[in-house]
Amino acid sequence: xxxxxxxxxxxxxxxxxxxxxxxxxxxxxxxxxxxxxxxxxxxxxxxxxxxxxxxxxxxxxxxxxxxxxxxxxxxxxxxxxxxxxxxxxxxxxxxxxxxxxxxxxx
Amino acid sequence: xxxxxxxxxxxxxxxxxxxxxxxxxxxxxxxxxxxxxxxxxxxxxxxxxxxxxxxxxxxxxxxxxxxxxxxxxxxxxxxxxxxxxxxxxxxxxxxxxxxxxxxxxxxxxxxxxxxxx
Numbered sequence: 001x002x003x004x005x006x007x008x009x010x011x012x013x014x015x016x017x018x019x020x021x022x023x024x025x026x027x028x029x030x031x032x033x034x035x036x037x038x039x040x041x042x043x044x045x046x047x048x049x050x051x052x053x054x055x056x057x058x059x060x061x062x063x064x065x066x067x068x069x070x071x072x073x074x075x076x077x078x079x080x081x082x083x084x085x086x087x088x089x090x091x092x093x094x095x096x097x098x099x100x101x102x103x104x105x106x
Numbered sequence: 107x108x109x110x111x112x113x114x115x116x117x118x119x120x121x122x123x124x125x126x127x128x129x130x131x132x133x134x135x136x137x138x139x140x141x142x143x144x145x146x147x148x149x150x151x152x153x154x155x156x157x158x159x160x161x162x163x164x165x166x167x168x169x170x171x172x173x174x175x176x177x178x179x180x181x182x183x184x185x186x187x188x189x190x191x192x193x194x195x196x197x198x199x200x201x202x203x204x205x206x207x208x209x210x211x212x213x214x215x216x217x218x219x220x221x222x223x
Contacts, residue, residue, distance in 0.1 A: 034209050036151075043201055043213040044151065055211065087151055091208040094167070095141070095153035 002026050004090055006098035012106040019075040021101045023088035028068045032092035035064055035073045038100075039084045047086075048073065080105065108132040108212045110202045115217030118192055126217050128185040128202030133212075136160075136180040139205040142187045144198035145216075152198075155187060156205065170196075192221045 003026040013019050023033065031051040036044040046055045048064035051071055061076045075082055083105055088098040114126040126142070141156040155176035156165045164176050175188040185202055200217050203210040 032208070036210075043215055044210075045213070046209065046211050049207075049209045049211075089151070089210070094165070095143075095156070095208075095210075097151040097153070100150050 002029060002090060002093060002096060004088055004096050004098035006086075006088055006101050008101060009099065010102050010104070012104050013078050014106045015078055015080060017078045019078050019082075019103065021073040021086055021088075021103070023066075023071045023073070023098050025069045025071075025090055029090040029092040031067060032090055033064075033066070033071050034089045034091065035062075036087045036089065037082075037084045038087065044087065078103075078105075108204065110204065110212060110214035112200065112202050112214045112217035115200065115219045117220045117222065119223050120193060120221055122192055123188070123190045124192060124219060125189070126187040126200055126202075126219070128187075128214055130183045130185065130202075130204070133204070135178075135183040139208070140176075140178060140185045141203045141205055141210060142174075142176060142185075142200055143203055143210065143213075144196075144200045144219075146195075146198045149198075154200070157185070189219070192219075194221050197221045 005024045007022045033051045035048040038044040052064045063074050065072050085100045085102045087100045109131045112128045118124045142154040144154050157176045161178045173191045177186045202214040204212040
């Protein structure tokens with residue numbers, strides 16, 4: 001089974017910072033990667049699919065990159081409403097989520 | 107507007123059964139694969155089951171295979187999850203999700219399931 005590992009598990013940043021979250025697969029997942037945002041008490045929301053495609057309605061400060069086994073979610077300028085937990089998910093050969101990165105304001 | 111509304115959650119004893127339902131609206135239900143994903147209290151997300159748009163094929167992780175059954179009624183725009191032989195580790199919020207090319211692009215608000223004696 002392909003495992004998904006996210007780092008860091010907790011990230012503190014200031015408003016306006018450029019923030020980078022990492023997701024690593026145990027083998028290549030051929031860009032079959034999505035990122036989800038989950039705010040406290042809410043259902044997850046799709047941000048990015050196919051590693052770098054922005055879901056409709058998502059602000060352009062969110063972007064995804066990567067290939068093979070290593071992927072990144074970047075927030076170009078952190079906003080207060082971006083405080084949330086972020087999950088990556090592979091959908092190549094089944095569906096598996098990473099453990100999540102909790103993003104908080106410094 | 108896409109809406110997914112889960113019902114059927116609650117408190118159930120270990121070893122018993124429970125059936126969740128998800129009513130979909132705002133899109134052509136029979137065009138989409140659907141899935142269930144769960145989240146244990148304070149934990150991450152775990153995919154539980156998926157079903158093709160026709161209902162002809164289903165997929166499960168090993169953790170629930172043989173105990174859970176996903177099904178759908180396209181005439182009623184409804185997705186189901188039959189959960190048998192429930193265990194304490196099945197305690198979670200269960201989300202109904204729409205799948206667009208294998209990506210979970212819409213989520214319901216979730217149904218809470220607690221397995222406890």
